[in-house]
Amino acid sequence: MRHSQQGLTLVELMVGMAIGLLLIAVALLAMSQHLRENHRLLIEARLTQDLHAMMDLLSRDLRRAGPLAVQHDGVRFSHAGSSEPLAYRLHDGIVSTKIGDGHWQAMNDIQSLRVSSLRVVPRTQEIVLDGACREACTGSTPHCPPRQQLRSVEIELTAHAVHDARWTRTTTRHVQLRHDALTGACPT
DSSP, rough: OOOOOOOHHHHHHHHHHHHHHHHHHHHEEEEEEEEHHHHHHHHHHHHHHHHHHHHHHHHHHTTTTEEEEEEEEEEEEEEETTTOOOEEEETTTTEEEEEEETTTEOOOOTTTTEEEEEEEEEEEEEEEEEGOOOOOOOSSSTTOEEEEEEEEEEEEEEEEESSSSOOOEEEEEEOOOOOEEEEOOOOO
């Protein structure tokens, strides 16, 4: 009488366990790689989002600026028609805005992003308004024809992620300022 075999032999069981462990190791490796990539994308997205948010605030305030005083650490200004001084500065990796009685409010979280440069470059373009006068300008008419000064600033922010300094981003924006100056006059 022949006995039929039931179950697995020890060798078959060991081979099955080795294949199972190999599959688990491959799955864990793929999952850890996915988590690293996800973490990198989150750092990059947060860096980009924070830079754009700071740039939007800077642009909005500078767009309404009156006279500008660009300094090595930032820019100081006031809004046209207002005597309250406003300012932005870069100090120890933090971009801050001046609020109220000289208090500085940080615009970025130093735990996630460190700003390495804040550059504000003012530009002025003068446009001669030739066709603005009804009568032609003569040599005896001073400051004729009138001129319009178009003011703008170029803002550049560079920052890197605190947890991974390899991730550095720079954003630049050209901002046209309001309240253009008009000089000169037409002959009367």
